[in-house]
Amino acid sequence: MDNTTESNIYAKIIIDISHEQVDRTFCYKVPERLIGSVDVGSCVQVPFGRGNKVRTGYVMELTDTADFDPAKIKEIVSIATENLPAEDIFIKLAAWMKQRYGSTMYAALKTVLPAHKKQTTLKHKFISLRMAQREATEYLYECRQKNRKAQERLLAELLTEPEERIPYELVTGKLNISAATIRSLKEKCVINVTEEEYYRNPVNISAGATRRLNLSDEQQHVVDKVISDFDANIKKTYLVHGITGSGKTEVYIRMIEEIIARGKQAIVLIPEISLTYQTLMRFYRHFGERVSVMNSTLSPGEKYDQFERARNGQLDIIIGPRSALFTPFPNLGLIIIDEEHEPAYKSEQMPKYHARETAITLAKLVKDGASVVLGSATPSLEAYYRAVSGEYELFELTKRLTGGTLPEVECVDLRDELRSGNRSIFSRSLQEAIEDRLQKHEQLMLFINRRGLAGFVSCRSCGHVFKCPHCDVSLSEHRGGKLVCHYCGYSEPVTRICPECGSKYVSAFRAGTEQIEKEVLKNWPHARVLRMDADTTKTKDSYQKILSAFSNEEADILIGTQMIVKGHDFPKVTLVGVLAADMSLYANDYRAAERTFQLLTQAAGRAGRGELAGKVIVQSYQPDHYAIQTAARQDYGAFYDEEIAYRRLLAYPPVAHMMAVQITSKSEEAGITFSNKLRTILEQPVVPFLDLDGSSYSFRSDNGRGNSNSNDISVSPSAYVRGSLMESEKPVIIGPAAANISKINDVFRFVIYVKSQDYAILTKMKDKIERYTARLIEAGQYRGYSVQFDFDPINGF
DSSP states (O other): OOHHHHTOOEEEEEEOTTTSOOOOOEEEEOOGGGTTTOOTTOEEEEEETTTTEEEEEEEEEEESSOSSOGGGOOBOOEEOSSSOHHHHHHHHHHHHHIIIIIOOHHHHHHHHOTTOSOOOOEEEEEEEEOSOHHHHHHHHHHHHHTTOHHHHHHHHHHHHSTTOOEEHHHHHHTSOOOHHHHHHHHHTTSEEEEEEEEOOOOOOOOOOOOOOOOOOHHHHHHHHHHHHHHHTTOOOEEEEEEOTTSOHHHHHHHHHHHHHHTTOEEEEEOSOGGGHHHHHHHHHHHHGGGEEEOOTTSOHHHHHHHHHHHHTTSOSEEEESGGGGGOOOTTEEEEEEETTTOGGGBOSSSSOOBHHHHHHHHHHHSTTOOEEEEEESSOOHHHHHHHHTTSSEEEEEOSOTTSOOOOEEEEEEHHHHHHTTOOSSSOHHHHHHHHHHHHTTOEEEEEOSOOSSOSOEEETTTOOBOBOSSSSSBOEEETTTEEEOTTTOOEEEOOSSOTTTOOSOEEEOOOSHHHHHHHHHHHOTTOOEEEESTTTOOSTTHHHHHHHHHHTTOOSEEEESGGGSSSOOOTTEEEEEESSGGGGGGSSSTTHHHHHHHHHHHHHTTSSOSSSOOEEEEEESOTTSHHHHHHHHTOHHHHHHHHHHHHHHHTOTTTSEEEEEEEEESSHHHHHHHHHHHHHHHHSOSSOOBOSSSSOOOEEEOTTOSSSOSEEEOOOHHHHHHTOHHHHOSOEEEEEEEEEEEEETTEEEEEEEEEESOHHHHHHHHHHHHHHHHHHHHTTOOOSEEEEEEESOSSOO
16 A cells, blocks of 8 residues: 555644635645644645745645645645734634634634725824925015915914924815815925824723722732733732622723733723623723723724734723624733623524633633633633632632622512502502602612513403414514514514404503503603613613713613623612513523622612612512522622532533534425434444433424423433433433424524533534534535534523
C-alpha cells in the first residue's frame, strides 16, 4: 500500500477572514513538515490566485479527502507568526464552540466575528490659514476693496485665531461660504482644507462628576482578592453572590480601575438592552469616553466603529449583552458577567452557546489570560454548584451598600381574595398600598410576566382556545381588535362568537401589561403611568426614554414585564407589586421553580433602595410554595438546598448534563421516522447506553386530535427511577417526543433528550449524529429535515 497517499492531509481554509465575509473555503494540502502543527483554527500562509500571492488564511477543517484532483492542490506555505491576536483567538474560540455545542464552523465564525463587514469611514473637514498672518491680512484688505464679501468673511474669521482650525460645517453654515469660494481660496494657497477620520460614538451621555463611594469591608475584600490573584498571574473564575442593593456594580468599577491601570481592557456583559442605559451611565461617569456600548440597537456603522476603537486601543471598556463578549480587545484582562443567572446569556441560535462557559474559555485563550467575575443576587444553580464545589471562588455580599434593610414582604393568597368576593387583579392589600404611595408622592412598580392584552382567548362554554393555524400556540389579544401569534406574527380579527359551539361567552384571560395599565388608570385616573414591555420598547431609544422618565420622577407607577425588575436602581420606589407571582410555576420546565425564585427576588430587590423603607406585595395562588417563601425571605441558601435535592434526584443540571437533540421536519410522519432513526443511532454504544426500562419504546401520533398528548413515550415512572443516572452513571435517552410547541410555521418539531454526568459522552453522541447527517447530505437524502443541539438547555423547545 502507498504510505504517501495514506499520509495526505488536506485543510479547508478561509482566506483573509478579517476583510471579507465568510462565504467559502479553499482546499490546500498540509505538507509533511507541518503535519501535527496545523490544527483547526490555525492561522496559515497560503499561495492564492493565479499569481500565487501569499495570503493569510484560517483552517476550518482537516480531512484526508481532496475536493478535486490532488495533483492540482497547492500546499500551505507556513504557519503565520504575525497576525491579529484577537482574530486568531476568535477562530480558535469558534472551533471550540463548534465542538462543544454542535453547529457548522460557518455558524460559529459568524457568531464570534459579527462586525467585520467594513463600513464607510466618516471624516471631519477643517479649514485653516495657509498664508502667513501678514500676507493674509493684506489679502483681506484686497477682498474688501474688490467687494469679495464671502472671502472677506472667511479671512476675518480665520485671522481672529490664526493658529486655530475652523470646522468646515461652521464655514459653510454659520458664515454662509460656498464650496466654490473655499475651493478658490485653496487653489490660491490662502487656506488649507484638511480631513480627519472619526468614529461613530453611540454614547450620548454627559460624563459629569460622580461621587466616589467608600467600599464596605466585604466589597474591598472582593476587589483585593481578585486583583492580587491577577498580579500573581492567577486567572480564574469568581462568583460574587450579593443581595440586591449590596453594591456589586461599585465592586466591578473598582476592579476595572485596577485592570486598566495595568494596561488591560475589560468587557462587562449585561443580560438585556433595557439595562444598558443605567449601567452605561454609571461607568461613563467614571471612565468617560474610554467606555462604549455594543448591542443590537446600534447601526452597522456604529457597531463596526466600536470594534475598531476597541482594536486600536481607543476603548478600555465595552458594555453590552452576550455578543459584546466578542469585542476584539488586544489586551483583554477582565470579563464581568452581571446578573449571570439570566436566560438571555444562552443563545437560541446555532451554536447555542452559553456566555458564561464561552467567556471562561475566551479568558484562557487571550494573551496572558484574563479573570472572569460572575455576579448575581440569585445565582444560577450551575454557577453556585460549581462555586460550592470549589471550581469557582465564592464571595458573599450580605449588606446593602446604603446601609438600608431589605424590604418587608407580604404574600397575599389570591384564593382568599376570590372567596371574599374580590375579583379585581389587585388584592385589597395592594390597593391600599398603592393609594398610600400615591398620596405620599412615592413611586411604585407593578410587575407581571405577560405581554399584550391577554394570555389567551377562549370560549367559557365549550373550552375552545383560539390558536394559530401555523403554530401550536394560543393567540393573544392586542389593541386594534386583533388576535396575534407571538411566534410567527399571524393575526386575525377578534370574534366574539365561538366557531366550535356558537356561544357568545368568548373572552380573554386578562393578565397582560396593557390590561393592568387600563385597570390602574381606571382606579387611579390621576396617576402618572409608564408601561415597559416588548411592545413599548421597539425603537432605538425607547428603553432610555422610559427609564429616564421614571428615574426623573415624571411618573408615579411603572408597569412592566421582566425587564423592569432586573438591575435597575430607583431610590424613590417604595412599593413593588408582583401580580400572579406563581404564573411561571406552571411552565413545563424543570427550571420553573428557579426562575420563579429569581424573578421574585429581583422584583423584591427594587423596593427600598433609597432612604425610605420598602414594601413588596406578592400575589399568588400558591403562597406556600418553597420558591415563593424563600424569595419572600430573600433566602437563597434555603432555596438552593431544596432545589438541588430535586435536581440530584432527577439527574438534571447542574448535577448532570443534558443534551436536547432538536429535529424539525416539513412532514410529521417523516419527522417521526427520522427521529426514531436518530434514537437508534444514539443507542449504538460509544459507551454502554441505558434504555429507560430495558424494553422497546413506542412513539405514536394522533395528529393533535383527541384529549391525550399528541405524541408520547410509553415509559412508566418506576422505569425511570430504575434508570436514574445516580444509580447507573450511564446516559439516559428520553424520547423522541413532540416538542413543547409541536408545530411552528407548518414545520413539525420533535426532541430527544440525553442525560449524562459526563459532558464528553454527550459530545461524542452529538458527533455520531453529525456524521450520520453528513452522510445523508452527501447522498442527497437530507431534505426537509433539520437537526440542532442544545446542551444543558435553558429554554424549552
